[in-house]
Amino acid sequence: MAVTATKSVKAGAKTTASKSGPVKKQSQQPTWTREQELDAYREMLLIRRFEEKAGQMYGMGLIGGFCHLYIGQEAVVVGMQMASKQGDQVITGYRDHGHMLATGMSANGVMAELTGRRNGYSRGKGGSMHMFSAEKHFYGGHGIVGAQVSLGTGLAFANRYRGNDNVSLTYFGDGAANQGQVYESFNMAALWKLPVIYIIENNRYAMGTSVNRASAQTDFSKRGLSFSIPGEQIDGMDIRAVHAAGLRAMDWCRAGKGPYILEMQTYRYRGHSMSDPAKYRTKDEVQKMRTEHDPIEQVRERLLKTWKVAEDELKKIDASVRDIVAESAEFATNDPEPDPSELWTDILK
Structure with a gap:
C-alpha cells in the first residue's frame, strides 16, 4: 500500500535552503486535503498495527534473531514517501519494516521474511534486518550501523551518472550519525552534487544512550x-512538517x-530491539510522548475535528488495516520454510 506522491509545494511551505548553513524549522505547514489526511492515517496505522503484530509474534517465538520496531516514528517515512515520486530510492538501517510497507512492499512478504519463510522478500534468508525489493526501489535493510549511508550515496551517484531525475532517500539514526563513513559520504555527495537526502531519524537514544551523552x-x-x-x-512527529520538508529537499536535489x-x-x-527493556528512560517520558505528540493521533484529531470524518469511517479503516495484518501473520505462519538448496544461492565468489 504505497502512499500517494505529491510533487509540488503547497501554500505556506517556502524553500529557504542556504548553501552554507542549516535551515531551521518552518513555522507554517502546507495545506492538506481530506484525502491526504486519510492516506496518511491509513499508511501510518498499517505500520503501527504491523509492528504490534510483529512484536507479538516475536514473543511467541515465531520471529527469531533481532527485531527492531518502528512504533512511534511512522510519520517520518510516510511523510517522506508522500513527497517522493516513482523511481526515488529508499535505503535504511535495521529498523526497516515501516520503510518497506511505506514503499508499497506487501505485508505478506515482509512478515514471511520476518518468520524466515520461503515467500519472504529475501526468500527467508534475511530476516528482520535484511530485506530488499528492486521493484519497489527499496535497497535494504542493513545490519551494519551506518553502512547504508555510503550505499545510499552510491545510489545517488548512479542517478547522477545516468542523468535521471531520481533522488536517493538515505535514512539513518542519531547513533549512526557519528560513524566515520557518514562524513566520507557527505564529502563525496557535496563534491559531486549528488541527489541524496540524508534523513537522520533522531529518536533520542542510540541503542540505550541519550544523544546528550553520545554526541558533542x-x-x-x-552535521553537514x-x-x-x-x-x-x-x-518528525508531525507528518505535515515532514511532508513539507521533504518537498523542499526534493526540489533542492532535483x-x-x-x-x-x-x-x-x-x-x-x-x-x-525486542530484547531491550529500555530502563534508561522513565515510563512517564514515554507516556508523555504518546499522549501529547503521537503522529497518528494528531492526524486522527484533524480528521475528526477539521474534516468532520465520522468515527465509524475511521473504525472501518482500522478494521481493514487489522485484516491486512492478520492475513500477513496467517500467511507467514503457514508459508513453508526455504528449501535447503537456498543455502547455496546468492553467494558471491
Missing part, C-alpha cells in the same frame, strides 16, 4: 556544515544543487 553536537541538521550541505530540524540533510526529531516507544 546534538543539532544534527548542522563543513561540507556546505544545508540542513533542517523537523518535528535542481542539481547536491545533497540535503533533514534531522527528523522523532521518538520510538519500544526499546531499541
Whole structure:
C-alpha cells in the first residue's frame, strides 16, 4: 500500500535552503486535503498495527534473531514517501519494516521474511534486518550501523551518472550519525552534487544512550556544515512538517544543487530491539510522548475535528488495516520454510 506522491509545494511551505548553513524549522505547514489526511492515517496505522503484530509474534517465538520496531516514528517515512515520486530510492538501517510497507512492499512478504519463510522478500534468508525489493526501489535493510549511508550515496551517484531525475532517500539514526563513513559520504555527495537526502531519524537514544551523552553536537541538521550541505530540524512527529520538508529537499536535489540533510526529531516507544527493556528512560517520558505528540493521533484529531470524518469511517479503516495484518501473520505462519538448496544461492565468489 504505497502512499500517494505529491510533487509540488503547497501554500505556506517556502524553500529557504542556504548553501552554507542549516535551515531551521518552518513555522507554517502546507495545506492538506481530506484525502491526504486519510492516506496518511491509513499508511501510518498499517505500520503501527504491523509492528504490534510483529512484536507479538516475536514473543511467541515465531520471529527469531533481532527485531527492531518502528512504533512511534511512522510519520517520518510516510511523510517522506508522500513527497517522493516513482523511481526515488529508499535505503535504511535495521529498523526497516515501516520503510518497506511505506514503499508499497506487501505485508505478506515482509512478515514471511520476518518468520524466515520461503515467500519472504529475501526468500527467508534475511530476516528482520535484511530485506530488499528492486521493484519497489527499496535497497535494504542493513545490519551494519551506518553502512547504508555510503550505499545510499552510491545510489545517488548512479542517478547522477545516468542523468535521471531520481533522488536517493538515505535514512539513518542519531547513533549512526557519528560513524566515520557518514562524513566520507557527505564529502563525496557535496563534491559531486549528488541527489541524496540524508534523513537522520533522531529518536533520542542510540541503542540505550541519550544523544546528550553520545554526541558533542546534538543539532544534527548542522552535521553537514563543513561540507556546505544545508540542513533542517523537523518535528518528525508531525507528518505535515515532514511532508513539507521533504518537498523542499526534493526540489533542492532535483535542481542539481547536491545533497540535503533533514534531522527528523522523532521518538520510538519500544526499546531499541525486542530484547531491550529500555530502563534508561522513565515510563512517564514515554507516556508523555504518546499522549501529547503521537503522529497518528494528531492526524486522527484533524480528521475528526477539521474534516468532520465520522468515527465509524475511521473504525472501518482500522478494521481493514487489522485484516491486512492478520492475513500477513496467517500467511507467514503457514508459508513453508526455504528449501535447503537456498543455502547455496546468492553467494558471491
